[in-house]
Amino acid sequence: MRLAVCAEMVFADLPFTERVRRIHEAGFDVELWDSRTKDIGALKATGAVFSSMTGYTSGSLVDPDTADDVVRSAESLIPTALELGVSRMVVHPAELIEGHAARPVYRPTGQMWATGARTLERLGRLGEKYGVTFCLENLNTILDHPGIPLARAKDTLALVQAAGHPNARLMLDLYHAQMGEGNLIELVRSALPYLGEIQVADVPGRCEPGTGEINYAAVASALAEAGYEGTVGMEAYASGGSSSADGDAALEAFRAAFTVAAKAVA
Secondary structure, eight states: OEEEEEESSOOOTTOOOHHHHHHHHHEEEEEESGGGGHHHHHHTTTTOEEEEEOOSSSSSTTTTHHHHHHHHHHHHHHHHHHHHTTEEEEEOSSSEEEEEEEEEOSSOHHOOOHHHOHHHHHHHHHHHTOOOOOEEOOOTTTTOOOTTOOOOOHHHHHHHHHHHOOOOOEEEEEHHHHHHTOHHHHHHHHGGGEEEEEEEOOOTSSSSSSSSSHHHHHHHHHHTTTTSEEEEOOOOOOTTTHHHHHHHHHHHHHHHHHHHHHHHHO
């Protein structure tokens, strides 16, 4: 397994490029969100490996009136992804504005299912053309993202299965899955053939593994036993705070959770 860290959520006392450099020097790949606000040349100069970035800027995957916007905006971001060497571009079941539903929907329809699968398949074809993979991320609607339809892990997995394209896969966020569904080990086993990447944070608090109720050592062992060799990304805050020392501690806790268990299986 490769390990990555989301630079948006740790080392908050540092400029963004310095966060990336710090993560890279600690031996991790780097995840980022909206690339439009970043100095791409400076990020590239750090020498970091960029694991994933947000893959669209407008539109809703499941809305027939705005699904074309998802595909258009995704294509507009591909040059940045290629410049940084990003292999996975992350999309969500519906449009988010500062993390919130742009147009809250609380009851999905059959049309949403059909539109979501078609749009995801279009993104898969786009990804195939440019050599990137679009990953649909599950979200929790209990706390962080109310009003996002088809956001549960079982729904996003079903959409990926329905799209049926190798360049359209699942970004399985275990923090969100624990908030809304639980049963994480069986979830990762069932999702394994469709995984693009796994993201982690603990519950409650969305901090590094070991700070909450999720037994990440057991999850890591299950992944190793299943032969998962993809990326696990920590999309989490440092429980100690925003200082560099707090960030270092969070990264080491993450590394320990996903290397000790894997070595034990090996």
